[in-house]
Amino acid sequence: MGKTVLEMKEVTKSFGATKALKQVSIDLREREILAICGENGAGKSTLMKVLSGSYENGSYEGEICIDGKPCVFKTPADASAAGIEMIYQEISVHLDLSVAENIFLGRIPLRAGLVQWKHMHEEAKIYAEMVGLKVPVTTLLRDLSASQCQMVSIARALSRNPKILVLDEPTSPLTDGEVEDLFKILNRLRDNGISCIYISHKIKEIKQLADRVCIMRDGMHVWTKPASELSTEEIVEAMVNRKIGNLYPKEAVELGEVVFSVKNLRVKHPYNRKKYIVDGVDFNVRQGEILGLVGLVGSGRSETVNAIFGAIDGSYDELSIEGKATRIIDPQDAIRKGLALLSEDRKVNGFIPTLNLARNITLARLDKVFRKGILNREAEQAIGRDYIDRLSIKTNSERDMVTSLSGGNQQKVVLAKWLLAEPKVLFLDEPTRGIDVGAKAQIYQIMTQLVRQGMAIVMISSELTELVGMCDRYLLLADGKIRAELGREDADEEKFLRICSGSNS
Ligand SMILES: Nc1ncnc2c1ncn2[C@@H]1O[C@H](COP(=O)(O)OP(=O)(O)OP(=O)(O)O)[C@@H](O)[C@H]1O
Ligand SMILES: [Mg+2]
Numbered sequence: 001m002g003k004t005v006l007e008m009k010e011v012t013k014s015f016g017a018t019k020a021l022k023q024v025s026i027d028l029r030e031r032e033i034l035a036i037c038g039e040n041g042a043g044k045s046t047l048m049k050v051l052s053g054s055y056e057n058g059s060y061e062g063e064i065c066i067d068g069k070p071c072v073f074k075t076p077a078d079a080s081a082a083g084i085e086m087i088y089q090e091i092s093v094h095l096d097l098s099v100a101e102n103i104f105l106g107r108i109p110l111r112a113g114l115v116q117w118k119h120m121h122e123e124a125k126i127y128a129e130m131v132g133l134k135v136p137v138t139t140l141l142r143d144l145s146a147s148q149c150q151m152v153s154i155a156r157a158l159s160r161n162p163k164i165l166v167l168d169e170p171t172s173p174l175t176d177g178e179v180e181d182l183f184k185i186l187n188r189l190r191d192n193g194i195s196c197i198y199i200s201h202k203i204k205e206i207k208q209l210a211d212r213v214c215i216m217r218d219g220m221h222v223w224t225k226p227a228s229e230l231s232t233e234e235i236v237e238a239m240v241n242r243k244i245g246n247l248y249p250k251e252a253v254e255l256g257e258v259v260f261s262v263k264n265l266r267v268k269h270p271y272n273r274k275k276y277i278v279d280g281v282d283f284n285v286r287q288g289e290i291l292g293l294v295g296l297v298g299s300g301r302s303e304t305v306n307a308i309f310g311a312i313d314g315s316y317d318e319l320s321i322e323g324k325a326t327r328i329i330d331p332q333d334a335i336r337k338g339l340a341l342l343s344e345d346r347k348v349n350g351f352i353p354t355l356n357l358a359r360n361i362t363l364a365r366l367d368k369v370f371r372k373g374i375l376n377r378e379a380e381q382a383i384g385r386d387y388i389d390r391l392s393i394k395t396n397s398e399r400d401m402v403t404s405l406s407g408g409n410q411q412k413v414v415l416a417k418w419l420l421a422e423p424k425v426l427f428l429d430e431p432t433r434g435i436d437v438g439a440k441a442q443i444y445q446i447m448t449q450l451v452r453q454g455m456a457i458v459m460i461s462s463e464l465t466e467l468v469g470m471c472d473r474y475l476l477l478a479d480g481k482i483r484a485e486l487g488r489e490d491a492d493e494e495k496f497l498r499i500c501s502g503s504n505s
Contacts, residue, residue: 002030011062038216040408041394053079083163100124127155146173248469256287279480292471300480340423350414358384387416
């Protein structure tokens with residue numbers, strides 16, 4: 001066993017009345033990948049923000065020791081200087097800068113006051129290649145997918161030559177293939193003597209990758225054990241402190257009328273205007289049905305639902321809702337016509353950070369809280385409390401800001417908003433991203449209730465197990481076209497991958 005490189009001792013951190021961390025102690029060894037698991041709001045990200053200097057020394061109690069020596073971090077730069085690099089749960093890249101500029105942000109190479117572009121681009125290329133990023137380093141991040149942006153943040157961290165690399169749910173925006181690439185990188189780093197702390201809700205990943213697993217619950221450290229001795233059930237039960245039965249409560253629901261259909265949907269490629277990222281997609285969905293859109297990143301899944309919703313530009317020959325032909329102008333119009341979209345990027349399309357929880361939840365149904373043009377605060381707060389309860393959102397009050405919630409709980413707020421909207425068709429783009437197993441089970445149960453009441457659901461997910469578990473029918477997309485349609489009885493993950501990766505571009 002390697003020597004201990006990092007110790008965090010008895011760390012306690014409060015936010016007002018919330019005790020996010022209660023005397024948490026962990027240690028990390030040389031050449032080790034330590035996984036941290038815990039439910040949404042357990043305190044994982046907070047612990048890592050303490051480590052990375054995002055929370056200034058003095059704003060918490062406890063001690064951080066590196067190689068046995070106590071360290072004081074007042075800023076992320078201090079932690080970075082001590083060899084700690086962090087990849088955050090929220091994507092933290094600059095969209096208007098290039099890949100190379102993002103990698104070298106804060107230390108752009110200068111000579112005599114001039115940027116050494118050539119030098120910078122050459123070096124950036126090395127790191128981009130290291131993480132398998134196959135775009136020119138001059139590309140603006142705005143033109144990259146979420147997963148490519150994530151690769152850029154990893155390249156940036158690596159370029160700083162860290163001793164300890166912290167990854168907080170790095171795989172949320174990644175597809176299975178990209179996850180494998182990332183794991184290869186992490187294993188190689190470990191062989192080169194770098195230690196990693198890895199946070200994920202995907203137990204499968206953890207079992208595959210980690211040397212030891214640390215469980216956190218309610219701001220406390222529960223235990224740390226070697227991964228090889230643990231079963232998935234043991235990890236899950238320690239996280240949630242109860243047993244979870246069947247994760248996928250799939251029921252046979254009698255299908256009703258076709259409630260939504262679209263013909264020849266097309267969306268232009270964002271930066272290659274000659275190409276289409278969605279290229280003639282036709283589909284329909286019935287009341288009571290859960291339809292899965294399966295595909296790799298770049299297959300046009302998200303663009304399909306965003307174009308339907310009017311959130312991005314697209315065209316179609318025909319779109320009908322409950323048998324009536326219509327056109328959708330923008331998202332407001334889509335909501336009015338009975339559609340709802342839980343989007344992949346909750347920060348951009350999901351909630352408004354300056355509004356509190358209850359107000360965010362009621363945003364798409366202001367008619368429920370306005371009486372004769374006057375806001376009824378009590379109604380608003382009652383609705384807020386109701387959904388906090390129904391989705392077990394971890395918060396002190398419905399008046400708290402959404403930004404004070406943990407990542408997974410923010411996702412639940414967005415979901416609550418769409419549940420309250422009671423749409424006819426609910427489009428879910430990665431609905432359980434960043435959500436812990438217990439909460440996932442709740443979301444699947446809610447989906448089951450909704451379709452039982454006659455709602456139609458169109459679901460996108462990179463977690464193929466979840467699609468196999470929940471959908472009635474599947475459309476397999478590659479290069480913007482539907483390549484196959486499968487029924488529930490024919491669905492399996494390998495078949496999905498085979499068909500979706502058999503693209504010819
Ligand atoms: N800036 C903040 N202000 C107030 N409360 C906060 C803040 N940041 C975190 N919290 C609270 O601290 C607790 C722990 O949050 P944290 O983000 O560490 O959870 P997590 O384990 O990372 O969860 P997730 O899996 O959802 O990302 C939560 O109850 C959260 O609401
Ligand atoms: Mg977190």
